[in-house]
């Protein structure tokens with residue numbers, strides 16, 4: 001779906017592009033909106049629906065546009081090399097960085113996903129045939145799944161496991 005959406009967004013479309021996702025699973029992940037698609041998910045770009053005409057008309061109102069855009073967080077993401085990443089302190093645990101590296105090795109023996117608590121998004125553990133969130137102290141019957149691929153990567157300053 002991401003590939004198809006990307007292709008569709010390359011086409012010439014009226015700006016701003018208004019996207020409707022139908023049957024998608026919307027949640028929050030690290031204070032950002034997270035969109036997971038389910039089997040029945042569809043997307044519509046600049047759909048010809050009367051409600052879209054209303055939204056587009058409202059977007060022409062500068063006050064309405066400003067209210068929407070000021071609500072969007074502009075996150076500054078630093079670019080660090082591996083030596084700089086290795087020097088980060090524990091309080092930087094959730095810092096997001098960009099790094100240009102060469103992937104040396106993909107661990108294909110490790111699981112390619114992990115399970116998350118649907119409430120707190122912490123990783124759950126599998127105990128006595130149940131998934132348990134240690135933070136929420138409860139059984140999570142249907143935890144969410146997230147991709148996690150273990151790799152070893154390097155740049156000119158060194159290498160490390162991600």
Ligand SMILES: [Zn+2]
Pocket residue numbers: 117118119120121122133134135136137
């Ligand atoms: Zn939890």
